[in-house]
Amino acid sequence: MKRLIFSLSAFLIFIGSIAAKPAKKELIITQAGAVGDSITLNTQIIQQSIDKIHAEGGGILVVPKGIFLTGAIYLKQGVDLRIDKEGVLKGSVDRADYPPIDRRIEGHIEPKFCPALINAYNIDGLKIYGEGTIRGGGQPFWTEFWTRLAADKTTKNLDVYRPQNIFIQDCKNVEISGLKLRGSGFWNLHMYRCRWVKIENLDIRTPLRAPSTDGIDVDSSQDIFITGCYISVDDDCIAMKGNKGIDAMKDKSSPPVERVTVTNCTFDLGYGVLTLGSEATVVKDIRVKNCTLKGNQVNTLLRVKVRTDTPQHYENISIENITVDGRYTLMHLAGWSQYKNTQGQPDPHHLVKNITLKNIKGTMATFADINPPVNTVVEGITFKNIDVKSLSAQYKARVLKTDKLVVKSCFVNGQPVDLKTE
Numbered sequence: 001m002k003r004l005i006f007s008l009s010a011f012l013i014f015i016g017s018i019a020a021k022p023a024k025k026e027l028i029i030t031q032a033g034a035v036g037d038s039i040t041l042n043t044q045i046i047q048q049s050i051d052k053i054h055a056e057g058g059g060i061l062v063v064p065k066g067i068f069l070t071g072a073i074y075l076k077q078g079v080d081l082r083i084d085k086e087g088v089l090k091g092s093v094d095r096a097d098y099p100p101i102d103r104r105i106e107g108h109i110e111p112k113f114c115p116a117l118i119n120a121y122n123i124d125g126l127k128i129y130g131e132g133t134i135r136g137g138g139q140p141f142w143t144e145f146w147t148r149l150a151a152d153k154t155t156k157n158l159d160v161y162r163p164q165n166i167f168i169q170d171c172k173n174v175e176i177s178g179l180k181l182r183g184s185g186f187w188n189l190h191m192y193r194c195r196w197v198k199i200e201n202l203d204i205r206t207p208l209r210a211p212s213t214d215g216i217d218v219d220s221s222q223d224i225f226i227t228g229c230y231i232s233v234d235d236d237c238i239a240m241k242g243n244k245g246i247d248a249m250k251d252k253s254s255p256p257v258e259r260v261t262v263t264n265c266t267f268d269l270g271y272g273v274l275t276l277g278s279e280a281t282v283v284k285d286i287r288v289k290n291c292t293l294k295g296n297q298v299n300t301l302l303r304v305k306v307r308t309d310t311p312q313h314y315e316n317i318s319i320e321n322i323t324v325d326g327r328y329t330l331m332h333l334a335g336w337s338q339y340k341n342t343q344g345q346p347d348p349h350h351l352v353k354n355i356t357l358k359n360i361k362g363t364m365a366t367f368a369d370i371n372p373p374v375n376t377v378v379e380g381i382t383f384k385n386i387d388v389k390s391l392s393a394q395y396k397a398r399v400l401k402t403d404k405l406v407v408k409s410c411f412v413n414g415q416p417v418d419l420k421t422e
Contacts, residue, residue: 024080025059027052029068036066038090043071043097053079063087063132071097072115072163077123083132083179091117091163091183093137098163104192104219107244107254107279110158116167116190126174128166136165138183142210156339157212162186172196182206187214188233193255194221201228208269208297210234215270217241220254225261232268232295236275236303240286244279244310246345256282263288268295276314277305278336283312288319295326298365304333304352308373309340311348317355324362327391330383331357332366335373350376358384365390367397367412368419379403383419386410 032049034042046061050073053059058078065086071094075081083089092098100112117136120126141162149155162185168174169192177200181188188204191197199216206213215231218224219241231237240257242248257280267273273293276283293301302319306312324330333352342348352372367390372378381402390412397412399405399419410417 025053025056026062027059028062028064030064030066034068036064036068036087038067038069040069041071041092041097042068043073043092046070046073050074050076050079063089063130070117072099073118075118075120075123075126075128078125080127080129081118083130083134085131087130087132089117089132089134091136091138091165091185093140095161098161100161103167104169106158107242107248113158114161114163114186116164118166120168120171122169123171124173126168126171127176129175129177129179131178133180133182134165136163136183136185138185138206138210138213141185145211146209157186162212164188164190166190168192168194170194174198175200177201179203180205184210184213186212187217189215190217190219191221191224192219195223197221197224199224199226199229203230204233205230206233208234214239218257218260220257222255222258224259226265227263229265230268231265231270233270235270236272237267237270238262238273239275239277240280240283241277242280242282244307246309246311246342246348248281248310254281256284257286258284260286261289262291264290266292266294267299269297270299272300272303272332274301274317274319275303275305276317277312278307278338279310280305280307280314281310281312283317284315286317288322290321291323293322293324293326293328293362298327298329300329300332301360302331302355302357304331304355305336306334306350306352306373306376308335308337308347309342312350314355315351315353319356319360320358322360322362324360324364324388326363327365329366329369329396330360330364330386330388331355331368331370333370333372333378335376347373347375352376352378354380356382356384357386358382360386361388363389363391364395365392366395367417368399369396370399370402372401376401377403382406382408383410383417384408386417389413
């Protein structure tokens with residue numbers, strides 16, 4: 001009886017605490033004058049609404065049914081963003097609606113570059129959620145990039161001013177969930193120096209010929225949990241990023257990427273389901289599990305970019321319980337020197353250590369291609385319990401300069417895989 005009384009008392013206290021906690025105030029942007037006709041520019045009204053909620057102690061900014069055109073907006077402490085079903089935040093295609101700022105992109109602070117459509121800095125408890133859509137103005141930006149590249153083969157990503165869909169920096173206790181991300185001009189969701197982030201049930205898509213539209217970029221961030229997402233993009237699906245350059249390890253302002261879990265996700269179009277690099281220094285303790293890979297475009301389950309002008313340390317990467325159905329390479333490791341600049345110094349050293357791929361089944365194109373550049377130590381690569389069919393009679397299984405290679409219970413087309421280091 002005493003235990004029952006105690007339990008009942010605890011329950012009543014719990015219920016009382018819920019009842020005592022006031023619901024967050026909501027401000028629907030149409031109440032502030034926003035027009036969801038896909039034509040009227042609502043940037044000023046939306047930003048003023050964010051500022052008002054922040055000034056009044058916090059609440060929820062609600063995007064209702066309709067298509068609301070906007071340029072760059074900046075969330076603030078205490079302001080949640082909810083996009084309701086059939087609600088769309090539509091990114092403007094006019095660069096004037098994205099006033100330039102100094103911001104983190106591709107491993108450094110780029111002065112006067114394009115902000116994202118949705119931006120958040122230094123927020124504890126950031127929440128962006130709903131059943132609606134964030135739709136960037138991607139197509140004109142993609143077309144301009146391809147046009148400029150065709151005219152000048154030296155054109156780089158940052159030569160074309162293109163907005164991302166979401167950029168968050170120095171935020172913690174973050175939740176981003178439920179939304180559809182479409183048409184990003186650049187990377188879809190980019191987080192820099194963030195911690196304790198949950199990304200759940202996002203549907204992220206861009207078509208072919210949408211350059212550099214990574215799904216999720218984890219940049220110098222820790223304790224990231226990604227679950228239940230669908231990602232199909234024309235670049236890396238999920239990329240671990242950090243710094244770049246010969247002195248990258250000396251930069252203490254960009255900490256390592258650590259403790260990232262990806263689970264119960266589905267991947268289609270992309271260059272790499274999980275990519276390490278191309279800008280990265282230290283990446284450790286990454287786990288991908290219980291995921292499905294599909295699609296007829298060439299993709300890679302694990303792509304390890306060893307950037308030849310940047311010292312790198314990749315360690316403790318685990319990929320397990322994966323179903324593959326498409327033209328996939330299970331693992332690709334090679335040097336990456338597209339923008340190599342060692343400033344006249346010798347190539348730096350790299351360490352790739354303790355990589356495990358296990359419990360994988362389905363159909364693929366290439367088993368593995370591991371060919372590290374000079375000054376790279378690769379050790380502790382394990383392939384275990386893999387049973388796949390190859391779409392190619394001459395599938396590739398090449399492993400070069402690798403120590404402590406383990407291959408156990410691995411089969412392609414019913415035949416044991418014979419991986420020998422060369």
